Amino acid sequence: ADTIKLGVAGAHSGDLASYGLPTVNAAKVVVEKINAAGGINGKQVELLIQDDQCKPEQATNVATKLVSDGANVVLGHICSGATKAALPIYTEAKLIAMSPSATNPMLTQSGDYPTFFRTIASDDMQARLGVDFAIEKLGAKKIAVLHDKGDYGKGYAEFARKFIEEGGKAEVVMFEGVTPGAPDYSAVVQKIRRFKADTVIYGGYHPEASKIISQMRKKRIKANFVSDDGVKDDTFIKVAGKNAEGVYASGPIDVSNLPMYKEAIAAHVKMFGSEPGAFYPAAYAATVAMLTAIERADSTDYEAVTAKLRSEFVDTPVGKIKFNEKGDAEGVGFSMYQVQNGKYIELK
Amino acid sequence: MDWDFFIELGLGGLTRGSIYALIAIGYTMVYGIIELINFAHGEIYMLGAFTGLIVAGVMGIYGFPAVAILLMAIVIAVLYCAAYGYTMEKVAYKPLRGAARLSPLISAIGMSLFLQNYIILAQTSDFLPFPALIPDFEFMEPIAHIFGSTDLVIVVASASSMAALTLFIKFTKLGKAMRATAQNRKMAMLLGINADKIISTTFIIGSSLAALGGVLISTHSGQLNFMIGFIAGVKAFTAAVLGGIGSIPGAMLGGLFLGLAESYAAGYISSDYEDVFAFSLLVIFLIFRPSGILGKAPVEKV
Amino acid sequence: MSTVLNVNALSKSFGGLRALNDVDLKVDSGEIVALIGPNGAGKTTFFNCITGIYEPTDGDVLFTPLGKTERRVNGMKPNSVTELGMARTFQNIRLFKNMTVLENVMVARHCRTKAGILDALLRPPHVKREEKENIEKSYELLKYVGLNQHYNDLACNLPYGDQRRLEIARAMATEPSLLLLDEPAAGMNPQETASLKQLVLDIRDRFNLAILLIEHDMSMVMSLSERIYVMEYGCLISQGTPEEIRKDPQVIKAYLGEESHA
């Protein structure tokens, strides 16, 4: 082929579009830059953008379409569920799929999906970090574990509960899901008070998190709030305002000083006139990782590209990474952050 | 029994219920007049929130005080949503008068999808923060930990809209014309009532209330995105039916009932199942009262 | 002569309103009986109570289908009552508007046919036969009431008078022993009323059934019925032959008016 075809699959409409569209933007930004510089080994990169609305059935349609259209690698999918539906198709077609956001541990740990890679850490890693931090650093004794009933949030929360119970040093006083989009969470918040939880561990994304923390603070509940990288997002601080102060969230080790990170953000602002949304850096990283591997292999052959992905480090906005046998990125380290004076500060 | 907890949950349910009610009133009015489940009503609410946000954003940059922003946001959102409601009726529903019952319903579903995607394309699919525009009242401070100023404003706005509209419908000439049109459009026209105008008016009023809800509720929850209308719409629809669809006080009661039920279910059982509980309650309730709280059983003379 | 319908002390209340108050009524086989009375007297309510659409508050409704034993039908579901052999028409025409004329009649033969879901899917020979017979019998009835030309038209496209005829054909399709007609002549002109009268008489003779009739058209009531019951405010105020009723001062005052009628 005279072009390299990069499939981009994920939710581009429907209720989860806000997680999928930044990925499309990331691909556009990277590809524009590469094409402007003459392409990869002389070949231009072409985007095949396909919307799956995070629904499994659409994901299989998208996956077969990408395979039929001759995609060389796929950036996506966005949701773990859709990814799980699509992967058998990629596996058979020997097509690399790299997700910036699908965090379900089974995707890599089950060994079922050899063509799958991701530039984000899986849920259990973060839960480990969050729980250890809460118990050891914050001295939590009574922990309320909340989640947003979603794949990601509930997965994280379930791991958190498991780790707390295994550790035996603290007690899970409450384990519940909140309904995303509900107008308020006062009942759950009142319950936190009632169970006298000293720490809340929340799995999910920032919109619900900011609603919960705001209502907690409004109702004068002072418990610590520990969460995941769905919350480690500047939007969270803006939305929750002063209530965000003191919130802990785990996230990839601070990369905002990396030149490549800054460059990626600037390119987005330049191209789209706005700040990028969630998972943009990870999507940018995935795109760069895949295209670089193709360049290094000087081929789009599955075996060759996979070998490069697994063996050689590549510079991305989320750091210098390479992938292990299972497909998880090495080098995407996590650390704990706290909101201090309206900023996430990395706690060393 | 832990009375504090019980009361706290009750107050939380009150706010939540008032939120549902505010949207449900518009729902029920539109339903009342043309028997259309206007699935796009929730999207009007969402547009109201976005319009409010835009006004707040612009004014915020120029440093207006919060209360001025709030009032202005409400006024402009109401104005625009009235215009949207009016236009929507003209474009998507009016050409369908006289068609089978379900056709406008599908048109409404299409309209709802359209408006969601309109916002995605013209604005964003991300969550945006909505500024807190309602000041913390001094006198609410003692109970602010269980019932804040925003809660108060929402409950009051909802209850007074309900009261005002009920009186309007019951006693004014326009209100009577509305009821007449709702019951028999042809006869209303035979009495010289311009049914098209009445229907437009109903859409305008319903949409205005949705806009008011959009601004107030967004400032309460502090955020919005293009999907808020969908969830609110389903709940408001549920509330409207629970209360007896077509009845304005019914919508209020239905909303409160639903809000309280959800709150207590989340408090005493688990919020995992709060919606399951809400819907189960709806089903059970309707089994015993098939026309909702205030709905009249249709008297069908055989 | 055997009694088909025997109603004892039938009462029905709607909240506070006592729409029927201790009504006794009897219809013998082969008889045409009329039920008259001012608007809102409770005539239609009476029909609704004996056909199971309303449950009577009090009293007995005893029904003896042709060649069967007497049954108490209070509180029975309307479909069971119809199955036993009581059929009715409605004051406000209630046809299946978006079904064809023939289908309207075929539906009414529901309780006289058997095919179930599996039969519908597999269509074994006996079901095909049943279906064919159903079409034939329904068509016969249409021909009988003079609607066969329109058998493939939608019911809602029929003129008003024809709709009333179709209602009668549909009721007849349930193979009743007692036919209840609720204002069959409403909205018909005298000419049409006369031909309807003929049809009713003919039905009685041909199918050998009893007919109970509600009607405000006195020319029809007086010339058709053998006996007349008069109701007012839910109570029977009079009963007798047409001659007796015509002269009853109470009936004249409550219902007929001073001017003498047909």
Added chain:
Amino acid sequence: MQGLKQSIITSLWFMFLTFPIMVVRVNTIENTIEWRWMNLAYVGVGIFILSYVWRWALARKEAKQYETVSTDKPKKQLWISRAMEEPAVARPALAVAFAVSAILPLLVSTYQTNIFISFLLYIILGLGLNIIVGVAGLLFLGHAAFYAIGAYSYALLNHYFGIGFWVALPLGGLFACLGGILLAFPVLRLRGDYLAIVTLGFGEIIRLVLENWSTLTGGPSGISNIDRPGLFGMDLSVADANIYIYYIVLGLAIVTIISVQRLKNSRIGRALQALREDEIACQAMGIDRVTVKLMAFGLGTAWAGLAGVIFAAKTTFINPASFTFMESAIILSIVVLGGMGSNLGVILGSAFLVLMPEYLRAFSEYRMIIFASAMVLMMVFRPQGLIAPKGRKYHIDDPDLVKEGDA
């Protein structure tokens, strides 16, 4: 001249209407405002042109009504439904349609096969719902729940007990059917929109239970690695499995079409229609309302269950996200858009609503907005659906019958 003025006013109105949303974009995080004045111009020009098209189309719709009247011909139908009434056209057309669908997967890519599987699945779903909504006239907004019951029946049976596709298929249909009957009991007394909300609620309850009962259903993470249907123990590649599934679903779709057609023209079918037309008269004709309603729900949901099993086998992974209210709404739209009560209508409706978004993929981000507009426009300009429902015609040989043109 009049039109020009109207178009200018309309276009100004829409410029006003879309002004805040289209022109202003505030970023409350960065506190910046972006003014996109060009959009206003686009809206103005676009609406100006569209308003001409709109008026022309509305006028045409009206003119069409007149036209058919003056010629006194039966109401004009879509060419396709007229053609299908002509046996001389219908028979060969059906044969061709069958032949094409039989060899289709051999001609097109896996992707195309895949979306044709979806298309056929939605035909089955639509036909099932059509029994409830179109034939029996019960507004039902929870069809996706029964689709879910079918899908989860297979997924769970397969996951926990290793039960194969062919055993699960009838079981899935059966469970959905029982679920439908279970739902029908409480809603027997409800009418119209009260029924609608309860079915919507029921649908949501099922979805939420699937989502929350993690220990059984895997919750939001769903169930993966569901077996594809087995073919004499052969190991099929994805592409071959897809072709195999295509034939299964094609077969089932044909069975569904025939069954629903037969059902509609049977004693039970007529009873269902009578129920739709007038409940009280229906009872007075000796039809047991309860039994018939239960039948309507059971018959409609059973098909959804069957479709669900195939769906699970096709995607090999399911989670509750596939069974939201929007899914029910789309299935309902298929029925209404196609023309309620008509089987051909369901097929066309599902072609419209399932294939269109797939083929609109080329428009990427505009895909859904085009889809939504099309939905509204379809209803505005063809409110009775693609195939307007009409009563079944019988042929009776009666020498007395005067032959008129259209008696």
Added chain:
Amino acid sequence: MLKINGINTFYGNIHALHDVSLHIDEGEIVTLIGANGAGKSTTLMSICGGTPPRTGEITFEGKPIHQMKMDQIVHLGISQVPEGRLIFPDLTVMENLELGAFLRNDKDAIKRDMEYAFHLFPILEERQKQTGGTLSGGEQQMLAISRALMARPRLLLLDEPSLGLAPIIIQQIFEIIQKVNASGTTVFLVEQNANQALKIAHRGYVMETGHITMEDNAATLLANEDVKKAYLGL
């Protein structure tokens, strides 16, 4: 006062009125009789714009009204008691009457007219707080007539006012029609009860399957053999 000139009206593809022409002069009672489905109700609805004629014209006091909308036509002083009464079932008797006067603003006169209606039908006064749907058939018919009168129409269109009523009430209704006419309202009456209608009318038209087939003085029609046979059942 009202002139109908060669109108053709359709329901979808059913041609209901064929070249119907008729006229009504000020102060008259004109009746239209005909079999079921002849098109009488359609004629009334065509006048009011409920089923606008596709061709032909209708003028009211010289003004063409066939292209106006229903509510505009009503504005001109035409009021109808439609087939099936169309009472607003959930509104009280009072509210039903008030809506009859929807286009008027003279509060005192409205009040007087309402009293007049109660005078005509005392039973309505007793039931004034009751909702329309709970009235019996006859009461509903009285309400429908009163409601139409509340508009103070100059032309009153009545569609089968005696349908489904007890004989004693039918007499009353015809008396009232005459009273109303005497007080200056022009009346166009559609009736199955042709005998009674022709007795109180000045002129009459006969309609058959969408065509006007006869037109004459009421007394002449009443004596006409064909009419007698076809519509009077004599």
